[in-house]
Amino acid sequence: MKTNRTANQAYEVNFDGLVGNTHNYAGLSYGNVASATNKGQVSSPKTAALQGLAKMKALADMGLKQGILPPHCRPYLSYAKRIGFLGSDAQILAQLSQAPTYLNALCSASNMWVANAATVTPSADSADGRVHFTPANLATMLHRAVEAPQTAHALRCIFNHPDYFAHHEPLPTYLLRDEGAANHTRFCQTYGDTGVHLFVYGYSEFEGGEKPQKYPARQTKESFEAIMRRHGIAPENCVFAQQHPDVIDQGVFHNDVISVGNQHVLFTHEKAFLEQNRVYQSLQEKCGTSFEIVEVPDAMVSVKDAVSSYLFNSQLISTENGMTLIAPSQCQDNFAVNTYLKHLVIAHNPITDVKYFDLKQSMANGGGPACLRLRVVLTDAELAHLSGNVILTERLYNQLVDWVNAHYRDTLSTDALADIALYNESQNALSELSSLLELDTLYQHTN
Numbered sequence: 005m006k007t008n009r010t011a012n013q014a015y016e017v018n019f020d021g022l023v024g025n026t027h028n029y030a031g032l033s034y035g036n037v038a039s040a041t042n043k044g045q046v047s048s049p050k051t052a053a054l055q056g057l058a059k060m061k062a063l064a065d066m067g068l069k070q071g072i073l074p075p076h077c078r079p080y081l082s083y084a085k086r087i088g089f090l091g092s093d094a095q096i097l098a099q100l101s102q103a104p105t106y107l108n109a110l111c112s113a114s115n116m117w118v119a120n121a122a123t124v125t126p127s128a129d130s131a132d133g134r135v136h137f138t139p140a141n142l143a144t145m146l147h148r149a150v151e152a153p154q155t156a157h158a159l160r161c162i163f164n165h166p167d168y169f170a171h172h173e174p175l176p177t178y179l180l181r182d183e184g185a186a187n188h189t190r191f192c193q194t195y196g197d198t199g200v201h202l203f204v205y206g207y208s209e210f211e212g213g214e215k216p217q218k219y220p221a222r223q224t225k226e227s228f229e230a231i232m233r234r235h236g237i238a239p240e241n242c243v244f245a246q247q248h249p250d251v252i253d254q255g256v257f258h259n260d261v262i263s264v265g266n267q268h269v270l271f272t273h274e275k276a277f278l279e280q281n282r283v284y285q286s287l288q289e290k291c292g293t294s295f296e297i298v299e300v301p302d303a304m305v306s307v308k309d310a311v312s313s314y315l316f317n318s319q320l321i322s323t324e325n326g327m328t329l330i331a332p333s334q335c336q337d338n339f340a341v342n343t344y345l346k347h348l349v350i351a352h353n354p355i356t357d358v359k360y361f362d363l364k365q366s367m368a369n370g371g372g373p374a375c376l377r378l379r380v381v382l383t384d385a386e387l388a389h390l391s392g393n394v395i396l397t398e399r400l401y402n403q404l405v406d407w408v409n410a411h412y413r414d415t416l417s418t419d420a421l422a423d424i425a426l427y428n429e430s431q432n433a434l435s436e437l438s439s440l441l442e443l444d445t446l447y448q449h450t451n
């Protein structure tokens with residue numbers, strides 16, 4: 005991990021997914037404990053969106069650069085048309101109401117969890133010096149797989165300059181199933197340096213080997229190998245690690261449920277990886293002596309407590325005084341985790357502070373602070389070439405809060421998803437949003 009003295013100043017910009025107005029609890033994610041547990045509950049799309057915006061605002065107020073990724077068009081009727089549901093909008097919704105698997109998938113607001121939107125490679129790491137994006141194909145589950153085309157389009161709208169940004173197609177097959185940045189961590193000294201990439205997969209389709217017995221392995225090794233190749237990342241800067249299949253079977257459906265990294269620090273659980281020592285050793289070799297691992301012992305926080313509190317789904321951010329964990333409030337309510345965190349901030353390690361956020365609406369579907377953000381390292385020049393009005397300011401925050409209050413329902417049950425009124429509300433809201441974000445063509449392709 006070498007400091008690149010000629011590099012431009014670069015920033016980690018967190019782009020958070022703005023929660024869509026159809027946020028609901030349909031229990032769609034097999035292997036995600038919270039999603040299964042809360043199936044059938046009544047959601048609050050308004051509260052969900054406001055909780056997400058409050059986190060974005062707090063991070064912007066801490067001096068971080070905070071971006072926004074827009075929600076997708078839902079119910080996704082143009083997708084329904086592609087798979088043979090024809091007629092007027094009302095007729096399609098009536099057919100979908102008789103086909104709940106499709107209805108639920110096409111209404112899910114799961115696109116809010118943008119840690120699964122894409123894998124992003126900063127310009128300091130790619131062979132051609134551009135920022136590279138591969139939208140995740142999310143091929144394991146229908147409600148997530150339908151996200152890929154709209155994600156790809158939104159990324160192209162925002163990062164819309166060929167000199168600075170390179171966009172790839174989602175990977176083409178289930179064998180290359182890919183859930184994006186939730187399974188990827190980049191280490192560096194400062195963000196503008198050449199980074200070391202930790203790619204974590206659940207299963208290797210070509211090599212075989214151990215696999216979870218109960219729940220799906222949602223990321224394959226081969227998908228990350230393809231991304232490394234197409235983004236032009238030097239193989240010597242990459243470490244591939246297999247998630248421990250036992251923890252997948254305990255509800256760790258993405259690596260960001262059990263690890264988080266930032267700059268030269270990996271914060272992880274003792275049971276996160278197969279061959280954990282080999283993984284540590286490779287990272288240490290590639291990252292150099294400054295690399296630090298903060299490993300949480302199973303005896304202090306069990307995998308079960310990690311999954312229920314989402315301790316590792318925190319954001320780890322750099323501040324003037326060290327690193328701060330942006331943690332879900334559930335970490336305060338879990339005795340073991342709360343005790344551990346009290347010890348962590350006073351012990352000798354780079355993590356000096358924890359800030360808690362109420363993200364209960366998203367958490368009830370298995371999405372914590374880290375799931376809600378996509379990290380994009382950008383230089384000043386790249387930031388200057390973004391399109392649209394997507395960096396959060398005080399003014400944009402206030403506009404978005406007003407927009408949510410004007411358009412979102414206080415409560416939503418899954419019984420109401422085929423209601424044409426909900427579709428119309430969504431269409432009106434998104435049309436106004438594309439004006440607020442100054443991205444005129446954002447929703448054009450969904451018609």
Ligand SMILES: NCCC[C@H](NC(=O)CCC(=O)O)C(=O)O
Pocket residue numbers: 028029030031032033036039040112114117119120148186257258369370371372375
């Ligand atoms: N990174 C966090 C992703 C959470 C997401 N949950 C969901 O899709 C739940 C949707 C539902 O159950 O309605 C998932 O498991 O992929």
